[in-house]
Amino acid sequence: MSRDEMNVVEELKKKRKAVILAHSYQPPEIQDIADFVGDSLELSRKAAETPAEVIIFCGVRFMAETAHILAPEKTVILPEPDAGCPLADCIDVESLRGMQALHPDALTVLYVNSPAAAKAESYTCCTSANAVKVVESVPSREVIFAPDRNLGLFVSGRTTKKIHIWEGSCRCHDGVNPDELATAREKWPGARLLVHPETPPEAWNLADAVLGTGGMIRYVESSDADMFLIGTEEGMVYRLRTLFPDRRFLSVGSIRCEDMKKTTPEKVLRSLRTLEPAVTLDPVIREKAFRAVSRMTEVSS
Ligand code: SF4
CATH class of the missing domain: 3.40.50.10800 (NadA-like)
Incomplete structure (x- = not known):
């Protein structure tokens, strides 16, 4: 996103009293414009606590629905209405x-x-x-x-x-190839392998830790290792590299969620302008x- 477009996003956020929340699996360009990046639980909490009147939720539908469940008085927008979760x-x-x-x-x-x-x-x-x-x-x-x-x-x-x-x-996590993880372990013997519990048990058996995305961040924070193999959706690697620029992170297992990649900066900008599409539920x-x-x-x- 250009500097001018970033300025427009900031202006619209102020005008709309909006906040941009993004899941750690979102593309780098979305994580870069978000006010807060986190896991499902952290994002739910943020949605409930934020004084903002509008939440631009960069993630998938069930996450935006959860934000609406916890904060019905706020307008929750899912910039890409087709971002679902199989x-x-x-x-x-x-x-x-x-x-x-x-x-x-x-x-x-x-x-x-x-x-x-x-x-x-x-x-x-x-x-x-x-x-x-x-x-x-x-x-x-x-x-x-x-x-x-x-x-x-x-x-x-x-x-x-x-x-x-x-x-x-989850098709993406369940489809991870344990052989690929084993090969990565052999290639980088000093690295720590972290996998998500949505991956199959064969993957857990190869890993140093089985953790959600928030747990992975805390693990890296308290670890003295300098390289990590990350067995969850590939967007998480960008998040970790941003948080820990002095460590090395490699995405392993080819885990990519296409629904998470449907949000674009252009759609976020459009949503800030139009306040659509808003998430609603039967009361x-x-x-x-x-x-x-x-x-x-x-x-x-
Ligand atoms: S990675 Fe995508 S498909 Fe898998 S659980 Fe998360 S949102 Fe759903």
Whole structure:
């Protein structure tokens, strides 16, 4: 983005009382113009706390919906309305109710990567950063965990609760090739390998740590290593290089989310001008989803 366009963005942000939030998987040019870059949980908190009246949410639909759930009095804009999430789309209300009928003693913990209507049917929500803590907090011995199978497996290995796991996955993370990770490890033996819990267990077994994106940042901060192999969506490498310019980061496993790359600076500029397209939800669904998301934020705070 040119200096002139950057100035226009700044002027419009002031005029609209707007803030730009971006997920760590967004393209570099979006991370560069954002007021805040973070993971799902951090972005939800920012959306609720910001004094801004307009939130330009650079991410995918379920994230913008979560911002609207937590901050209904603000206008939440998703600059690219087609930025969806195949993982979120793999769960629907009817099938979730069917699973709940099969396990009547279980409460449902829904990964935030899910549609608002499914959140409304759940007891609470979680992110990859707090999934174990949230599951432990639920007042039942049995838990339905949806929709990410790999994160469900990750949690079930770290709790004594009985977990019923939904068969869904993030195509980008689940498709990571463990052989590619093993080759990278051999090539850079001194580097630390960090992978996301949405990757399959074969990837975790090769890694030094299995972490959400916020956890990866904290790991690097406290590590004395100077090189890291990053097994999550490739946008995260730009974020880490920005935060830690004296360390080396390499994206491994070819994990690229096309939906995350649909947002462009031009679309952000257009949204600041038009305040469209705004995210809206049925008020009843929003209210019920708010209860589930609030239980998560209470546990995490
Ligand atoms: S990386 Fe996977 S889970 Fe995240 S938005 Fe893309 S498809 Fe959805």
